[in-house]
Amino acid sequence: MAVFVVPFTGRRGDLPVSLDQPISRRTFVLGSGAAMTGGLMLTYQLGTRLPPVVTSPTEHSVPPKGPPGTLNVYVHVSPDDRVTLTVPEVELGQGVSVALAQILADELRARWDQVIVRAPPVGDPVHGEIATHGSRSIRDNEASLRGMAALARQLLLQEAAAVWGVVALQCEAREGRIHHRDSNRSVPFGAVAEGASHQRPPRAPMLLRPSQRTLAGTDVATPNATDPLRGRTKYGLDVRVDDMRYAQVARPPWFGAQLERWDGTAARSVPGVIDVVRSPFGIAVIAEHTWAAETGRRALDVTWSRPNGERIDDADVIERLRTASKSGQVVVASGNLRSVSRSSRTFTADYSVPFLAHGALEPLSCTAHYRRNEIDVWIGCQNPSQVRAAVAAQAGLDPSRVTIHPAAVGGSFGRRTTVEEAVEAVALSKTVGRPVQVVWARSDDFRGGGYRTAAFHRLQASLDRRGRPVAWSQAVASVAGRGPGWPPDFDLPYGIDHRRISHAAVSLPVTTGPWRSGAHSHLAFAIEGFIDELARRAGTDPVAYRRSLLQTQPRHLQVLDAAAKAAGYGRRLGKGRAHGVALYGFAGSVVAQVAEVSRKRGRPQVHRVTCAIDCGRAINPDGVRAQIEGGIVFGLSAALYGRIRLRASGVQESNFHDYRLLRLRDAPDTMVEIVSSSAPVGGVGELGVPPVAPAVANAMLKLTGRPLRTLPLT
DSSP: OOEEEEOOBSOTTOOOOOOBOOSOHHHHHHHHTOOOOSSEEEEEOTTOBOSOOBTOOOOOOOOOSSSTTOOOEEEEEOTTSOEEEEOSOOOSSSOHHHHHHHHHHHHHTOOGGGEEEEOOOTTOSSOOOOOOOTTOHHHHHHHHHHHHHHHHHHHHHHHHHHHHTSOGGGEEEETTEEEETTSSOEEEHHHHHHHHTTSOOOSSOBOOOGGGOOSTTSOOOOTTTTHHHHTOOOBGGGOOOTTOEEEEEEOOSSTTOEEEEEEOHHHHTSTTEEEEEEETTEEEEEESSHHHHHHHHHHOEEEEEOGGGOOOOHHHHHHHHHHHGGGOEEEEEESOHHHHHHTSEEEEEEEEEOBBOOOOSSOOEEEEEEETTEEEEEEOOSOHHHHHHHHHHHHTOOGGGEEEEEOBOSOOTTGGGOOHHHHHHHHHHHHHTSOEEEEOOHHHHHHSOOBBOOEEEEEEEEEOTTSOEEEEEEEEEEEOOSSOSSOTTOOOOSOOSEEEEEEEEEOOSSOBOOOTTTHHHHHHHHHHHHHHHHHHHHTOOHHHHHHHTOTTOHHHHHHHHHHHHHHTTTSOOOTTEEEEEEEEEETTEEEEEEEEEEEETTEEEEEEEEEEEEOSSOSOHHHHHHHHHHHHHHHHHHHHTOOBOEETTEEOOOSTTTSOOOOGGGOOEEEEEEOOOOSOOOOOTTTTSTTHHHHHHHHHHHHHSOOOOBSSOO
16 A cells, blocks of 8 residues: 655645655554554645645635644555545534534535544654634534645546556546446446545546535535433543542632641542642542542641732722723724724723633543553544643653543533643552543633733724714733734724724733634624624614625625524514624634513513624534524623632632532523525634624613623623
8 A cells, every 4th residue: 555645835725636655654554553454544734725626616725733744644445445534623422523514525425424533643753733713613614624635636547547457537436436438347446445545646637517516515414413312422430440439629718828747647548549649730639439539528627828919809900901991002903093082972881791611511531541651631622733742741651651532521611621631630640550530620720811802992982973984993901811912803894984992911910811703702702893883873884884894895794684583683572682793713613693582570581692604614514504593502601791800818619509600591582594605615613603792782772772791781
């Protein structure tokens, strides 16, 4: 079996054509962990580019996952007729494995039931980083995967034609077989896969026309979708290893608190407790079972000191953000605000949002087994490559000595991009000399940080005689944390020539991190709420007002109109009900939502949310709808109830009794319309979240006449 390595060297939007073979088959197979006895293998480095193929679609540019020479993705057509696709993406329930399989099967013309998708072994010498975030999985892979599938199909055609002594143009691929058009001869892919690996690759493999692609764009069910309901899915909490011990850890009650003293005498007297030891992040109780570990943890006598005596609460956070917003760094600038502001009416409003937890149903957990110069780690996470590197660094070992065993993820939303739970499990396993499973208490999960940042926005618009903005100023401040504080794909779509947007990152003793849609969630709330306030001042319907500012944005216009039409926007609703609208775009997609809302005991009651999305080519429409529906529920929980409250005594929220999620009885009807689009594939997983809060707030503005400028919407 030859291994075709696809070098990416061409222009933006290009797909693979020319091939070389810079590594041996043995090195590749050993590195990939694939037990392959023959067939056709193709691989490429994610994020790099090749010379063009025929009918190459336009595609965005993405950074490579790994250094030059790192191979991220490969397709293997085996002699037993299986087609295996290996990609460095983590399946978190978002359906990425289904969509990628559809792309490959479609372009290769394989049978749906013969395609298998898997992640490569973590940290092998061939593949690069394995991580999933930012609604990038399909965007990163679609164009290049199609090109690689087209190349594999052409090589299979050439081999079948050579066997039959005919011209390859007389052959076609269909349903996992190569057919000769002028006879009844056909052969399965597997029968010609080995020979295809020795065929000379074409200079420009032909991509299929849209009319020839029959799988992409259709609803395909996720395999084993009911396993979680039947208790068959094995999550990180379900991992069991021979001779395993269980650990619960007493952690600092405040961010930055230091351990002063501790006494484990009472904890050690609990039946089932084996030992009490220091961990990298607190005091750990090691036990024979989870109940003993938890009971021992509660029996610990631990004293913590506040960092520098600092006390911080919600009001202090917002005031610091307000002050910092006055001197932020300019991130968007055009025109001349000063000259316009002098001759126009101005309107100013302040918006703010609190810290938010993720509320994943499965708390953080990790199981580790440290042996001399060798570590095994069982964990459900979004970033197994980073976990491996962190564990190796903590243990002082080469990363090649660390094996990651991925487990299913019981909710993520950015929470499972941490490494602390893995580092801690390895340290404790090394201490006790046995496998150890660390499970964070629910209260630790809520109080342990990694939050969606709190943020403050001061918006100012200079208005013309019709009440439309001719200048837009927005000063934003948020708490500094992991990752960029300002999203690189932010776009203010409205046609305003003079604009200035600044951002200030404020350092506070509260840890923040990725959260589903991140900064876009508070940007959408502030911008779309402010737009509705401007429309109200102008005496104009909010949809019509937006349309007047979107004349150069056809995608946004189409999505806005689609959502309004599907929701029946403008029709008479029941007494005490109103429609609120919001529009937002990022990750290559545009989404609009219309919320039908009434008031119940002064609070918003959301009856229905209608959403329209243009995500480019929708590979699996059912998967798109499912992700948007999930995003609506997630975003609505945050909009109606979500907040992390800081007091002098620490974080107040500790579990779902005081960090409320949307209950089934309160969940609205949802309808998702996918707008037909020729745009490149866009993101979906996070797109349902940002418009929810402003759509509900804007409906309340209609009902009460008072804008809601803070979250949650009480």
